[in-house]
Amino acid sequence: MILEMSNIKKHFEDCEVLHDISLNVDSGEVVSIIGPSGSGKSTLLRCATFLEKIDSGTIKYEGQTIAHTPDGEKPIYLPKKEMVKVKSYFGLVFQQFNLFPHFSVLRNVCDAPINVQKRNKEEVEEKGRELLAKMGLADKADAYPFQLSGGQQQRVAIARALALNPDILFFDEPTSALDPELTGEVLKIIRQLAEEKMTMVIVTHEMSFARAVSKRVIFMDGGYIVEQGDPEKVFGDPSEERTKQFLRNYQQ
């Protein structure tokens, strides 16, 4: 099991965003999370990537406990020093790409492996160029983010996440900020990664994509996992009324 999140609770001010959510992700699995906005999908990803602190629950990567609440009170995270290593277990691709504008494309991809993971510069740059080639951006290594289209920027962001050799990749609405004609090139890359058995958790509003690419679909609403399972089952014959309603609204 690559990721085990159990009994995660999270609230903002007086709003309960995650009610006792559990999510396990196996190696090679592709999980899509769908649901209306405000359902807690993104917050769940942000808790898994430590951008948000959980109120209670347990987060494990590779069986190693990273955060837990043993006495049911304050969550205890691993000390900062060990978190640097933990962060190489996963990568996160943001809705807004969040590339570093002052770094060239190649440096965006290679800077963290070199300066955070302290890997050999030549090797990292070679691998960085390979990754860019795989993203169809071999000729953009020396360009700056502002010179690229949204779709190209998002592909650089995927390469940047992959450069750290993560075991699992999270996508937080990776195509929501893109023009419709540019979503295809990003989805194609994700599909390609799925074929290579990359473990991925994808929060998305692209229903047909989620249905085609994932092994498991999770429908969240109001901070609860309402339903989950095989995509054909969830999309084709959902058992919960709330899921049916959501999917119906989507088709309109």
Added chain:
Amino acid sequence: MSLLTMILKMAEGLSKTCAIFFLTLLFSLPLGMIVALLRMSKDKVVSSVTRFVISVLRGTPLMLQLLAVTYGPYYLFGISVSRNKLIPVVIAFSINYAAYFAEIYRGGIESMAKGQYEAAAVLGYTKTQTFLKIILPQVIKRIMPSITNEVVTLVKDTSLAFTVSYQEMFTIGKQIANSQTSFTPFVVAGVFYFVFNAIVDFGMGKIEKSMQYYK
């Protein structure tokens, strides 16, 4: 007194004008960053004390602060006024300009998108690495026009050193103007400042241009 003698005498003071200018920048630019970080501290006491100090420094005349730093130690503690006035002048200027720079830095830092911090955090950068490698370079680019404004003002503000009779260019010019009952030294001073600032403008423009390779 011929115009040439006048110009030469005033030019002698230019080295002292430059000393105030460069030393003030040398100390106030980094000091401003420290003040900005204190101002943004999560500790309420630290941030509100810093805020108060900034408001005093920006809310009172620099001329008054110059007098306070130069003669204050004598009136308060009986410490004799140092003979080299450059030290109190540079102290007063540095503190005053640090307050302005601090607010410019703060504006720049707070204008940075949250996503930059989050991307850096997920990639494993430490807080220090994030600040120095990711945030600061972008902040510097963003605040350059405001910094240029302050630097140009500083060139002209060096003339305030006349209030403590520090023998920089303007002080000398004022003395000549008094003794010769002539307005010419002020015109000369005006030309000097204008040329000085033309050079500053050119230099700052170069620096801004060097950061135009990204948006």
